[in-house]
Each structure stands twice: as C-alpha cells, then as structure tokens.
Amino acid sequence: MSLNEESFSKLNATVNVVDNKKRLLFVQDSCALVLGLAAGFLQIESVNGFLWFLVLYNVINVLYVVWICQLQPGKFYQSPIQDIFFESFFREITGFVMAWTFGYALIG
Amino acid sequence: MSLTSKLFYAVSALVLFHSGFSSYEFHHLLKLNPPHNAQSASVITDLPKDIKYEVYVGLLLFILGVFTSFEKLQYLPIENNDGMIISQGNYLKEIALNKATNVNNLVGSNPNGEVIFSPSFVDVHAKRKITREWASNNEKKEK
Numbered sequence: 001m002s003l004n005e006e007s008f009s010k011l012n013a014t015v016n017v018v019d020n021k022k023r024l025l026f027v028q029d030s031c032a033l034v035l036g037l038a039a040g041f042l043q044i045e046s047v048n049g050f051l052w053f054l055v056l057y058n059v060i061n062v063l064y065v066v067w068i069c070q071l072q073p074g075k076f077y078q079s080p081i082q083d084i085f086f087e088s089f090f091r092e093i094t095g096f097v098m099a100w101t102f103g104y105a106l107i108g
Numbered sequence: 109m110s111l112t113s114k115l116f117y118a119v120s121a122l123v124l125f126h127s128g129f130s131s132y133e134f135h136h137l138l139k140l141n142p143p144h145n146a147q148s149a150s151v152i153t154d155l156p157k158d159i160k161y162e163v164y165v166g167l168l169l170f171i172l173g174v175f176t177s178f179e180k181l182q183y184l185p186i187e188n189n190d191g192m193i194i195s196q197g198n199y200l201k202e203i204a205l206n207k208a209t210n211v212n213n214l215v216g217s218n219p220n221g222e223v224i225f226s227p228s229f230v231d232v233h234a235k236r237k238i239t240r241e242w243a244s245n246n247e248k249k250e251k
Contacts, residue, residue: 013208016201077201
C-alpha cells in the first residue's frame, strides 16, 4: 500500500461520525432518564443510587456494543471506549440524578 | 422506528406508570400508619417484591424499545431501480471514508454531481437524441 493510499484509508467521513454519535447519545440520554425514574420509584437512597446507575449504564453500553455495533465499535466510532463509555458520562449522570430526585420526591 | 419498538415503549410506559403509582400508594399507607411500636417489627417497611419486579420489567421493556428502534440501514438505488433495496447489514454508518463512499457508489449517487452535471459538462447532443426518441415514441402512441 502506498503512502497516499495509507493516509486515505485513515480519513473519516465527518458526517457519519457525527450521525453515529447522535444515535448513541439518544440511547444513553433516554436510558439515563428512565434509570433515574426507576431508582426514584424504588426509593433507592445515597450511594446505592449511584451504584445502580453505574452498573446499568455500563450494561446498556455493553449491550450497545454487542447489539448495535455488532462487536465492531471501531468501524463506527473513532475511539470506541472513549466515545461510548466516557464521553457523555457526566451528562448522563446529571440527567440520572435529576430524574432520580424527581421520581423520589413524587413517590415519597 | 419499528412497530415492535413502539409496542415496547407503550407497554413499558404503562408498566412504569403502574409501578410508580403502586409505590406511591405503598409509601402513602406507610406514612398514614407509621410502625412505631415493637410489634410492628413484622410489618413490611420495604417496598413489596411485586412492585420492585414491575419496575424492573418496565425498565427492561423500555431498554428493549430503545434498542429495537434501530433498524438496519437500507438504501434505494437512484438508477436501475427495480425496487431492489440495498443493505449492508449495519445499524450505523461506517466512518472510514473509503467505506463510507461505498454507499454512494452502490446507490449510484455521484458525490461530484454538482460539477459533473453542470450545463458545461453535459453531453447536449446525447440528451437531445434521447428527447427526440421520447417525443417520437409519444407521437406514435398518440396516433
């Protein structure tokens, strides 16, 4: 493979990168909100709530890699671990806490 | 979004709403009759199992709804369209540029169309020939 071909094969289609990220964000946003609601309905308190989120958030991400990425996340994301597991973590945890406190206050 | 996904969403919304309401009722009753004597140690203060399971099922159905809302991407070719739909069997779009352009090639979409199809590059004689043929065929039909 010549140098030109090699550098061309490393190029990414920006539109597709953005599109895939949007789809992942939809899954993570909606799931984080419903996880929060469920935690509120179950009246989970303190650190248990965060553990509940951490475990299920990662389960959902793994499911995404297995089901939607068909175990080839590298084909659809530039840096799969960073993009899928870490990039929107704080965004999702804040969403989760919001829905959790909402559900908790609604029930309690 | 597929019908399965919509069904999952609808059922999960109902299940979650019902479990939420059950949980609310349970805690409301607990507030009305607070267990404050020794005998009440046997009184249930934890959320009943059936409500917990209902929340879990609602959550599971919602997650299934989210995941089934993804469908394998399909493309309809622009030219030579015999109603054949092309699919690469992916839920997402490939990011590598040399793979991403495969879709354009399969569909027959020309990424350089803006230039290639501009008037200066169009073969006017060929187009006129096609138009003449079409017009003469139509005249024959009318007669």
